[in-house]
Amino acid sequence: MGRPPCCDKVGVKKGPWTPEEDIMLVTYVQEHGPGNWRAVPNTTGLRRCSKSCRLRWTNYLRPGIKRGSFTDHEEKIIIQLQELLGNKWAAIASYLPERTDNDIKNYWNTHLKKKLKKLQSGSGDNQSRFSSNSHSISRGQWERRLQADISTAKQALQDALSPENTSHLSESYTKPVQSYSYASSTENIARLLKDWVKNTPKSEESKCSSTQNSTNNYSDELTPSTHCTEGKSGIDLSEAFESLFGFETFESPNSEEFSRSGSPSLACDEIKPDPSDLAPLSMLDNWLLDDLRKDYLTNLSFDENPDLF
DNA sequence: AACGAGCCCAACCGCGCACCG
């Protein structure tokens, strides 16, 4: 018996996602939470495979995703964890909550692999420094600590998200988790719409496949919302979007900062985010990365090899 | 300015695992 196709191939759309499709998907997640992807096409009317929906959400629309180039710190973590875990991108991504496994995988394949290869050919023993460092703890210890850390992180996340505990988060972390999640998700859509609106009037005949460019440019182009009044479709979509999400995304001079600042206006009680898909709490985030940095990276001899970074 | 090569990244594909009845 052959494996049944994950979805009905007839009438299933492929290729880049349009902003409209993104909105439909986000709307579904807002209402039902992430999961039950099989139901998404039927529920939303999206002509997309359930897997495609899940992938789009996890790799692109999910709240808290950081885009743009990787920092040196992130790079180091990836290199170390790849050395330790191999191509377990999901596991590596769990230590970089703002990055998706796909992003990390791509970054590894396009940048880091070459970098290390170059380094390896340049000086023979540099590679071995990563794999057998005299200062580093043993592989077994690493793995045990990783496991422990992941478990602890999950517990911390659950604790932090439980209603009775959210109130005692320290003052510096008082941003509402739900709002953060919500706003970040909104921000992701907003960036798509913004670019889409900007591009559509110029080339109406062109297909709406500008999502790639829009995301790449957005972080450097957090301009005031003048674009959203350009073009009819922009107005309609923007208004629809605003009404959909209940606040004026396009009025934000800097939507990223806005979303992270935890503005009270972003509160949205009807959202019931799944804890596993929430944006990483800063506290947890910092804890993970700080712990990594302190306990692991300082034990390793990156500094012995300044040429690498 | 035009063209081709290489790069980059979003999306797809197929497999394996976990869960459920």
Next chain:
DNA sequence: ACGGTGCGCGGTTGGGCTCGT
């Protein structure tokens, strides 16, 4: 115990973009 189903993961691909000539 077993088959069906859904989801997650890692590898791969295709098309747009950038850069060099």
